[in-house]
Amino acid sequence: MQAKRNFSAKREAIYETLASTKSHPTAEWVYDQLKPSIPDLSLGTVYRNLTVFKELGLTKCVGVVNGKERFDADMSQHPHFVCTRCLSVIDVPIKRNFVDCNIYDYVAKECGVTVEDHNIVFYGFCNGCREKQDF
Amino acid sequence: MQAKRNFSAKREAIYETLASTKSHPTAEWVYDQLKPSIPDLSLGTVYRNLTVFKELGLTKCVGVVNGKERFDADMSQHPHFVCTRCLSVIDVPIKRNFVDCNIYDYVAKECGVTVEDHNIVFYGFCNGCREKQDF
DNA sequence: CTAAGTGCAAAATATTTGCACGATC
DNA sequence: GATCGTGCAAATATTTTGCACTTAG
Numbered sequence: 210m211q212a213k214r215n216f217s218a219k220r221e222a223i224y225e226t227l228a229s230t231k232s233h234p235t236a237e238w239v240y241d242q243l244k245p246s247i248p249d250l251s252l253g254t255v256y257r258n259l260t261v262f263k264e265l266g267l268t269k270c271v272g273v274v275n276g277k278e279r280f281d282a283d284m285s286q287h288p289h290f291v292c293t294r295c296l297s298v299i300d301v302p303i304k305r306n307f308v309d310c311n312i313y314d315y316v317a318k319e320c321g322v323t324v325e326d327h328n329i330v331f332y333g334f335c336n337g338c339r340e341k342q343d344f
Numbered sequence: 345m346q347a348k349r350n351f352s353a354k355r356e357a358i359y360e361t362l363a364s365t366k367s368h369p370t371a372e373w374v375y376d377q378l379k380p381s382i383p384d385l386s387l388g389t390v391y392r393n394l395t396v397f398k399e400l401g402l403t404k405c406v407g408v409v410n411g412k413e414r415f416d417a418d419m420s421q422h423p424h425f426v427c428t429r430c431l432s433v434i435d436v437p438i439k440r441n442f443v444d445c446n447i448y449d450y451v452a453k454e455c456g457v458t459v460e461d462h463n464i465v466f467y468g469f470c471n472g473c474r475e476k477q478d479f
Numbered sequence: 480c481t482a483a484g485t486g487c488a489a490a491a492t493a494t495t496t497g498c499a500c501g502a503t504c
Numbered sequence: 505g506a507t508c509g510t511g512c513a514a515a516t517a518t519t520t521t522g523c524a525c526t527t528a529g
Contacts, residue, residue: 217484217527236519251486256519258484273408276494276518290455299455316466320425320434324468331451333459352502352509371494386511391494393509411493411519 219250223258227268228282233289233298235277271298272330288329294338301331354385358393362403363417368424368433370412406433407465423464429473436466 216224226239234242240255259280262268271279271289274296281289288301313324351359361374369377375390394415397403406414406424409431416424423436448459 215528219485249486253487253520254485257521260520278519288451290451290457290459292457293460299457301451302454304454313466316423316425316436317468319437319439321471322425322427322434322466322468323474324425324466325428326467328463328465328467330463331448331457331459332461332463333452333457336456339458350503354510384511388495388512389510392496395495413493 219247219254220258220261222247223255224262224267224282227259227262227280231283231300233271233279233281235279237277239280272328274298286327288331290331290333290335292335292338293332294334294341297335299335301329354382354389355393355396357382357385358390359397359402359417362394362397362415366418366435368406368414368416370414372412374415407463409433421462423466425466425468425470427470427473428467429469429476432470434470436464 222243223239226242227234232238236255236259237252239259240250240252243250243255259268262280262282263270266284268280268282269284271281272291273279274291279298283300287303290299290301291297292299312327316322316324357378358374361377362369367373371390371394372387374394375385375387378385378390394403397415397417398405401419403415403417404419406416407426408414409426414433418435422438425434425436426432427434447462451457451459
């Protein structure tokens with residue numbers, strides 16, 4: 210990946226941690242993962258680098274779940290599912306078209322705007338949490 | 345509206361303020377609107393009531409834009425557009441189907457979850473902001 | 480030498496909450 | 505008089521930032 214050239218060791222480690230999980234973690238989770246192997250890592254550095262990654266187009270914010278920003282290094286367009294009980298964030302695989310292919314044009318025309326991106330999030334209970342609910 | 349019965353004067357005012365705007369405001373905006381006419385209103389009360397409304401199903405959180413939660417009293421399912429420059433939030437009118445009608449079933453099956461709600465947000469530049477951009 | 484990356488702690492921001500008081504039923 | 509709603513201020517929680525120091529080129 211071109212943009213990754215000349216990354217510092219810490220920046221590299223933060224990116225790799227993010228890229229190697231599908232949990233759509235918070236900044237703090239990334240920090241906790243790395244802290245044991247990089248004892249002099251600071252949380253501020255993780256925040257700063259996550260901002261850098263967003264600017265470089267290497268990561269996206271999936272959304273803010275329970276007040277915490279959730280990050281994803283998978284830049285392919287895909288919806289997410291958020292379990293409102295355990296707050297886990299799951300990728301929704303796309304096997305058929307979710308949205309109308311001219312949707313950006315439609316929104317642009319209807320709203321008089323320029324559309325550059327979108328985000329789809331489903332909410333509900335994941336498998337484990339549904340069982341734990343009592344109705 | 346059934347659930348609105350027996351609302352206190354302040355709760356009523358907060359709801360009405362929210363219901364009478366399409367700006368998808370923050371808690372503070374609602375507070376600022378009401379403060380002149382209700383001088384002894386406190387911001388904590390606005391927050392508390394917005395939480396009450398969410399629990400009663402009278403409002404929804406559109407999302408968190410720039411760290412601030414944006415509220416909507418229009419409970420009909422509709423996407424939103426967020427201008428990443430001025431941070432305005434606009435309703436996207438639905439004139440044709442955006443999403444596959446069996447989408448919840450699809451997500452449920454693919455992810456092994458129960459889907460109860462969803463949220464679609466488009467990002468880009470609104471009309472005014474596009475003009476102000478220089479490319 | 481210069482610019483970039485970082486630790487640390489303080490600051491900034493948004494939201495929640497404990498407590499006492501007042502209103503409502 | 506019990507419950508609910510509230511003001512106020514303190515507390516929380518998350519994220520950002522200033523500053524000094526280090527490191528890489």
